[in-house]
Amino acid sequence: MRRYLEIYSIMFRNSLVREMNFKVNFILWLFVELLWFAGQMIFIEVLFQYVDKIGDWSKWEVVLLVGTHQITGQIFQAFFYMNIANLSELVRTGKLDLMLVLPVDAQFAVSTRQFGFDNAVNAIVGVAIVVFSLFKLGVMPGVTQVFLYLVAIAIGVAIHYSVMFFLATMSFWIVRAQGLIYGYYNLFNIARYPDTIFRGIFKVIFSWLIPVIIVANVPSRILMRSFEKPGALMFQLVASGLFVVIATRLFWGFALKRYSSASS
């Protein structure tokens, strides 16, 4: 375990050095991501011009939801996005082999090379929005709620990671992987909607199999609604989270085995 932490701190420091060399890039990406976030806020404003509630969600509850979605998404992107997006290149150029001889787990090595500092800043913006929404709602969550909120976000990050990594693993078979990255964004596009709007088979698939709907909804509900029982919500999050994490790990193992036997 300590070895992993040591290796990670080296990679982190390298990331910081690299990032400081590309300050303009950092600021521009920050600007891009802030624009997206602002756009989402405008979308909510436009919608709530016409209604007071969507399902049983009021405007500031939806803002808190989008803020939570932002926090989870940006934390995930900070730690993992660049690296997973790069996987198809590693496979295509054969550089993956270098990763495989490292004294750490290949999935870890592939996933953690770079850290996105602009995403870290955006996650903080998300936190600010969530706090502001709580203020607007006049809600003061208890300690347990905040704790469960943080745990739920951590599980949410794991789900983001697993879904994108699963898609990226397909690049062992499909060479040009931009479509797969696009897939990640499209799947999580619906994560910022209140779960009450979804019905039928779509709801089942995207709440349990590819559980994008619950990633932001569960922590938001737990944080701002003390009357809702967190047990069932957390159970769903943990169960579906475990499912995707394990499925991704198995798929990765399978892909790696085929890759190793092909190039040897």
Next chain:
Amino acid sequence: MVWLGFFGKYFKVFDIGLQNTFVYRWNFLLRSLFGFVPLVGTVFIWRAMFDARGSGIGGYNYSSMIYYFLLTMLASNLVTPTEDEWQIAADIRDGQINSFLTKPLNYLGYRLMLFLSYRVLYTVVTIIPVVIAFAWFRKIIVLPSHWETWPVAVVSLAMSAGIQFFIAYALAMLAFWILEISTVVFILYSFEYFLSGQLFPIDIMPAGLQTVLHWLPFTYELYFPVAVFLEKVRGQDLWFGLGIQVIWLLVTLEIACQMWRRGVCRYQAVGG
């Protein structure tokens, strides 16, 4: 028959483009299939919105809103550049531009033909999911009541393709100056996504904002041809809107050409 010879080489480019883009077929298909998830999300959110509202929103009801998004999806497939900016930037970075500076083939014309071939292939590859979507929602399909609407909408759509392409081309020209154009491209994508009618119809935005957008190019990149087809824009407004669209088409074309000229100047000054 001299003119045929002149245009002939561009048709050849179109043909080659079609063949080459076959490599991208998986990319195109994945992009189209995954594109259904947000569409379903859109359907659900507007269902919930209309349930909560109990009446119309900005002149739309549930059916016409869903129809709007289906048309926008189809139009977007037809006119939005997907690979062009990145390829142009790669051409510049890798020095492929050199061959165009000597050959009698205009780079803009060449890229335009490739763009058209990509669009044709993209539409063909993604036609089945689109047809399924329209078939699923066939009850909400409303065809224009005037036959003239069809050709006008098609012309407007063609102009939208032009505007989107010239903007993408002009942005890609930045590769003559900066190493990584992705940030600038994504900034533009953000503006286009929110202001071209992909996220919600422009006419449900506050009136003041609509007036401003009326003059910017974004609405004419996607929203305007769809609005024309839905016959939301009629009479004087229609001609005025088409006029603004033509102006933006010419402006973006001019910017694209200027960027090329300056870029090549710099390229040759730096030593090619």
